[in-house]
Amino acid sequence: MNLSEKDKSFVWHPFDIYNSENIIIKKGSGVYLHTKDGRKILDGISSWWVNLHGHRNTKISKAINKQLRYLEHVIFAGFSHEPAIKLAESLCKILPGEMQKIFFSDNGSTSTEIALKMAFQYWHNKNAKKIKVMALQGAYHGDTFGAMSVAERGGFNVPFEPYLFDVVFIPFPDHDLVLDQFEVACKSTDAGVFIYEPLVQGSAGMRMYEPKMLEKLILIAKKYDVICIADEVMTGFGRTNKLFASEFCQTKPDIICLSKGITGGYFPLGATAVNTRIAESFATKQIDKIFLHGHSYTANPLACAAANASLEILLSSESTQNRLKISENHIAFVEKIKGNPKIKNAKTLGTILALEVKNDTDTSYFNNLREFLYTEFLKRDILLRPLGNVIYVLPPYIISENQLNRIYAAIEEVLNLIE
Template identity: 70%
Template sequence: MHGVFKKNKMTLISKDNTFVWHPFDVYNSENLLVKKAKGIYIFLQDGRKIVDGISSWWVNLHGHRNTTITNAVSKQLRYFEHVIFAGFTHQPAIHLAENLCKCLPGEMKKVFYSDNGSTSIEIALKMSMHYWHNKNQNKKVIIAIEGSYHGDTFGAMSVAERGGFNLPFEPYLFDVKFISFPNNEESIMQFSYICQTNEVAAFIYEPLVQGSSGMRIYKPEILEKLLKIAKINNIICIADEVMTGFGRTNTLFASNQCETKPDIICLSKGLTGGYLPLGATAVNQKIINGFESKKIKNVFLHGHSYTANPLACAAALASLKITLSNESIKNRKNIELWHCNFIEKIKEKNYPLKRLEYIGTILVLEIDNQSDTSYFNSLREYLYIEFLNRNILLRPLGNVIYVLPPYIISKVELNKIYKAIEEILNLLSNNNISNKL
């Protein structure tokens, strides 16, 4: 046997510490070693059973090791694992694109595949820029919303809130015009003003909820006004449904809650039910028309090695079927009702909260610890550890606690999370919250 595979005495966790660089490595504690996962539970090597209250970073819609999705992936494995997607095609990719186009809002006509949420955004941005380039029009301005997050690649960082996550890269990001968070008319005035320049290529937004900046919820009525102005000004509208897609906000897609639909929709996360990485950028006829000429300079020259991975597409098809089933729709309605009841129950109590609300299956509590609301608020680590001590995985966004469970969670299981939240709120109320700063 080659030396590299020889066993040594290091524990797995010390090897993890030595050799593996984890994302967002901010909680100075050791990573938890997972043995298996099933339903809403993650089983650890040390015997603990953790409730996955955030669907493993918002991807796992139907619980871990769902039989239908597992079978779909296994079946595809018997045929082939992956083939080049330039010049070749396959059934899972075709069926998935057809079905996505049928159920996405806004008469989407084609799907461009990639690997993750960030790449689905890069593709949407590049398509928009390329569209105006092909039409020989000088439209170079992109509009985004303050507080937005669209991923960690350079285009995605450019259209996101500056500072924080992307501070070291700011000098390298392209210019974007930001409008204020759309919870009042000011954002509409700013938007109209920028549109008047006639130089705007695209408007990118997280419909109804800004996820990473603290699950900030806004009303479809204001988004509707923005989209109407964008359409009148012939601006390409890009809906980032990476987090909101597939039933998270009550409707199948958040964009369903507006009358005016986007031209491009970005999908990932829940797309495969949390099984395999896959991104999808769906476009309407307007965008396709911009690429009609077959001259090489007009062709969209973009592609990833794992484009339309057949295993991922098979998982996505199975996940979509489950999402559309009556049972899953009923589950989502139940979660919404339970969130609503929980809010009613605790809103009269004197907890230190700036915000207590829900949208679809997402529950949000913004804690007032006399510090600015931000991902870097010092309560984050305290809250994370308090929940883990109760065998619950929640990853608060600074001082914002949110619950975003797999749709199969039962009332009893969700009650465990609510109980933990109340316990921690009581602790914070009794122990003078500034002690946790």
């Protein structure tokens, strides 16, 4: 059996369609993925939104090599280490909302799962029956059970619906009526938690809403003492041109979930940040009131070393300039493409570009244009993975103007092929 045949035979991939072909990648460098058979594919989505600084960044690789001389892993209960301490301190300093403590885990789903559990236990510790959870229609927070419960029902979650807990879903906040509906939900004495993706619902097709709407939602939640959880798994670490999307609002969340870009694409790592209010509700030696939760790879030292190096790059003026340049290019391309008869909607925020393509089926992940678009881009050696009929670009921050233009040109070319 060759490698592809072995892959088909032994490996179960995420969102695997039976017997589908996977491209074997031998090497990554900068914005490119090099295939085993010599192709060079431009990674226009930062490999599922994680590789902020491209592939095999020298600084991050060096930091990991250095860390390898000291410690690869240690149990994180009863023990600690410098890379995790440094990372937690840095995150608390740069996160909006005066975050006080960081709880590490290993992916985006666990970071939201942990945020929910912390919020639920916060109320439990106070003997308050504030068990009602509110989320936004179209939300995606991961594939574990808590995360699925607070996400859009239907689609991916159908087989699991009988096992998901009840949630009040608020319409997508693109009109003022949503605020009244949200206030009604928050007013009831059992309202306890509100979870949301700030400003951009990634998996729902990079759906964007205004900071002023989010501000109003958070203000309402705070008025009724509802804990606010910002899921910044996708929007965090510079994606929206602010370091975190929550910075667009004056009023800040109580908990922030992070993952994806945190290590620059080197290791799985999740982080759940909490403010003083949440942290202090667990400040007890009573065993039934502490947070009894943990993962084996929590705060893996190599992952933390990678994250510290990634953060340093992210905060450099070079990376900040690069992000601004991407956003200027995206804005110019939106202006150009929005009149295209194949485009229903074109939007951009920071380094995120999203184009909703017209066709006779509703906009959704399951829209039949997905396969066509994905294949056509790959034929041009460009990795874009449309969310149904929504083409989006979420490039590594090191992408050059020429490389961006190559993506834009491919998009126009592929749009022309649509009947």
